[in-house]
Amino acid sequence: xxxxxxxxxxxxxxxxxxxxxxxxxxxxxxxxxxxxxxxxxxxxxxxxxxxxxxxxxxxxxxxxxxxxxxxxxxxxxxxxxxxxxxxxxxxxxxxxxxxxxxxxxxxxxxxxxxxxxxxxxxxxxxxxxxxxxxxxxxxxxxxxxxxxxxxxxxxxxxxxxxxxxxxxxxxxxxxxxxxxxxxxxxxxxxxxxxxxxxxxxxxxxxxxxxxxxxxxxxxxxxxxxxxxxxxxxxxxxxxxxxxxxxxxxxxxxxxxxxxxxxxxxxxxxxxxxxxxxxxxxxxxxxxxxxxxxxxxxxxxxxxxxxxxxxxxxxxxxxxxxxxxxxxxxxxxxxxxxxxxxxxxxxxxxxxxxxxxxxxxxxxxxxxxxxxxxxxxxxxxxxxxxxxxxxxxxxxxxxxxxxxxxxxxxxxxxxxxxxxxxxxxxxxxxxxxxxxxxxxxxxxxxxxxxxxxxxxxxxxxxxxxxxxxxxxxxxxxxxxxxxxxxxxxxxxxxxxxxxxxxxxxxxxxxxxxxxxxxxxxxxxxxxxxxxxxxxxxxxxxxxxxxxxxxxxxxxxxxxxxxxxxxxxxxxxxxxxxxxxxxxxxxxxxxxxxxxxxxxxxxx
Numbered sequence: 001x002x003x004x005x006x007x008x009x010x011x012x013x014x015x016x017x018x019x020x021x022x023x024x025x026x027x028x029x030x031x032x033x034x035x036x037x038x039x040x041x042x043x044x045x046x047x048x049x050x051x052x053x054x055x056x057x058x059x060x061x062x063x064x065x066x067x068x069x070x071x072x073x074x075x076x077x078x079x080x081x082x083x084x085x086x087x088x089x090x091x092x093x094x095x096x097x098x099x100x101x102x103x104x105x106x107x108x109x110x111x112x113x114x115x116x117x118x119x120x121x122x123x124x125x126x127x128x129x130x131x132x133x134x135x136x137x138x139x140x141x142x143x144x145x146x147x148x149x150x151x152x153x154x155x156x157x158x159x160x161x162x163x164x165x166x167x168x169x170x171x172x173x174x175x176x177x178x179x180x181x182x183x184x185x186x187x188x189x190x191x192x193x194x195x196x197x198x199x200x201x202x203x204x205x206x207x208x209x210x211x212x213x214x215x216x217x218x219x220x221x222x223x224x225x226x227x228x229x230x231x232x233x234x235x236x237x238x239x240x241x242x243x244x245x246x247x248x249x250x251x252x253x254x255x256x257x258x259x260x261x262x263x264x265x266x267x268x269x270x271x272x273x274x275x276x277x278x279x280x281x282x283x284x285x286x287x288x289x290x291x292x293x294x295x296x297x298x299x300x301x302x303x304x305x306x307x308x309x310x311x312x313x314x315x316x317x318x319x320x321x322x323x324x325x326x327x328x329x330x331x332x333x334x335x336x337x338x339x340x341x342x343x344x345x346x347x348x349x350x351x352x353x354x355x356x357x358x359x360x361x362x363x364x365x366x367x368x369x370x371x372x373x374x375x376x377x378x379x380x381x382x383x384x385x386x387x388x389x390x391x392x393x394x395x396x397x398x399x400x401x402x403x404x405x406x407x408x409x410x411x412x413x414x415x416x417x418x419x420x421x422x423x424x425x426x427x428x429x430x431x432x433x434x435x436x437x438x439x440x441x442x443x444x445x446x447x448x449x450x451x452x453x454x455x456x457x458x459x460x461x462x463x464x465x466x467x468x469x470x471x472x473x474x475x476x477x478x479x480x481x482x483x484x485x486x487x488x489x490x491x492x493x494x495x496x497x498x499x500x501x502x503x504x505x506x507x508x509x510x511x512x513x514x515x516x517x518x519x520x521x522x523x524x525x526x527x528x529x530x531x532x533x534x535x536x537x538x539x540x541x542x543x544x545x546x547x548x549x550x551x552x553x554x555x556x557x558x559x560x561x562x563x564x565x566x567x568x569x570x571x572x573x574x575x576x577x578x579x580x581x582x583x584x585x586x587x588x589x590x591x592x593x594x595x596x597x598x599x600x601x602x
Contacts, residue, residue: 033098036070036348037348039066043062044059057476058472060344060471063344065351067353068351068354068355069351074099074352074355098349099353109342110346111440113291114342114441115308115309116290116308117335117338118312119308119313120313120315121336122316124313124317130199132422133390133424136386136389137207137383137432138210139214141211141381142181142211142382144386146222149375152377153175153367153374154169165366167453168226170222170227171450178446178463179442179463180211180218180378181219181441181445182442187204187434191478191482194482195489195491197488200431200487204435212309213305213306217255219445221247222244251303255302255304255306256307259313261314262296262311262314263311263313263319264314266286266289266315266319267314267315267322268521270282276323279330289311289319290308294308318517318518318521321522346444350464375470379433387428435478437471443464
């Protein structure tokens with residue numbers, strides 16, 4: 001192959017991922033982007049030092065502002081020309097690549113750690129305590145939101161309210177699915193800081209996490225029909241609707257089973273191949289779970305994002321107890337840090353993309369305003385009718401639920417049986433509606449919007465506008481809304497647990513899990529699971545942990561040979577055992593705090 005052919009091949013390769021025409025310019029691109037990321041992290045530090053500003057400006061907003069400023073500078077001072085297809089024709093500068101990031105990078109590199117961490121940091125007891133309203137809000141609510149948004153925009157276009165932009169109903173439903181996904185990280189950070197009632201927190205957290213999974217599956221199902229000839233009779237429409245419903249259900253269930261299987265498989269692997277003696281290898285193997293289920297699902301034509309979410313839940317339950325204490329803590333921090341950086345990168349690029357549109361004449365601002373209106377109305381339909389329906393049904397089944405749970409409550413820990421109040425109050429409904437911010441997932445999906453009819457740029461612009469409005473407006477209103485709605489804040493943890501107790505959710509799955517799953521995948525069962533689920537850990541547990549750690553101070557060939565200081569390292573580890581014990585003890589207590597919602601990056 002000639003040198004010219006190799007040069008052309010490199011140019012095609014880099015242009016496909018949306019960067020620049022050479023490896024050198026790609027390196028320059030990364031240098032610029034990492035610099036922007038560093039600036040954002042420093043500014044976020046000062047944001048946290050200014051409580052008044054932090055109350056109205058979310059951290060993701062800072063990332064967007066950094067991106068907007070950088071994008072404006074690029075557009076003002078760097079000459080960029082674009083072809084008719086929207087790709088850059090001037091490859092003399094890496095700056096232009098900042099405005100046209102690839103959707104492939106979003107899905108393959110950035111979204112998996114975000115979604116995995118959402119599942120991994122779920123507190124299982126509180127999540128499943130409120131699983132019924134969470135499932136209704138995330139599943140039924142997302143479907144209602146998608147249909148309402150698509151219907152409003154369809155009739156708005158039909159009657160000429162959208163400025164002459166009249167996309168097909170398949171495009172509008174696809175857009176409705178992607179814009180129904182929510183990103184509540186900014187609001188959850190405020191709720192955690194204010195220590196609100198865990199009932200409200202986990203309604204928002206759980207609904208947002210499952211909402212993304214349902215929205216992604218629906219987006220993929222609807223996008224298959226974009227550009228396909230639309231039916232002209234009722235029977236064909238019904239058949240297509242049933243096919244879409246079948247795809248959504250089968251893909252969701254298949255992805256769920258795959259994700260749980262990967263989580264169980266990782267636990268079984270760590271049991272069969274005990275790697276607690278080699279911390280570096282153990283950590284390296286364990287973090288593969290953050291990506292492996294995603295690519296398996298993609299190969300099987302399932303939803304990688306749904307699979308990675310449920311693999312996070314399963315890995316936390318069945319694989320994490322098989323880790324050494326140090327690897328457990330390191331992996332927990334690594335997952336959170338990776339998800340935080342990935343989401344920050346997406347918000348920075350979102351800001352950059354505000355100046356990346358190639359043809360402003362194709363942006364229909366009336367459609368954007370109608371889309372914002374439809375999104376707010378769709379969010380209301382996703383919350384209020386579902387909450388009303390659940391509250392009505394819950395009144396009828398509460399007595400039966402009380403009898404079922406009271407028979408399993410441990411009377412030695414409770415003066416009276418405790419049944420959690422699952423009713424969704426109107427203040428909670430208002431906060432759920434306000435928490436419907438759009439963010440990283442919606443933007444990433446818009447970048448992957450099917451462009452069969454040439455409307456992707458319009459939907460990307462619409463998504464960015466909605467994200468910016470909901471993020472800055474609703475994110476800034478979170479704290480005032482908490483006060484106006486008189487939501488319980490600064491709840492004392494000890495008092496909360498004393499009044500509400502620990503709801504015992506033992507049932508058929510609990511018995512099946514303890515009888516068949518845990519003995520199969522957990523090392524030293526039942527001692528391991530007892531330590532992992534204990535709410536109060538005795539001092540002796542940490543002495544035992546410390547002693548077992550001392551016994552494992554063997555030569556770790558891979559890590560220690562590289563250092564070349566075997567004796568020094570071993571002596572330092574022995575001298576720090578007391579400190580190690582106290583560190584693990586504090587981390588264990590923090591992890592089992594009811595307010596550890598998994599948002600801290602420290």
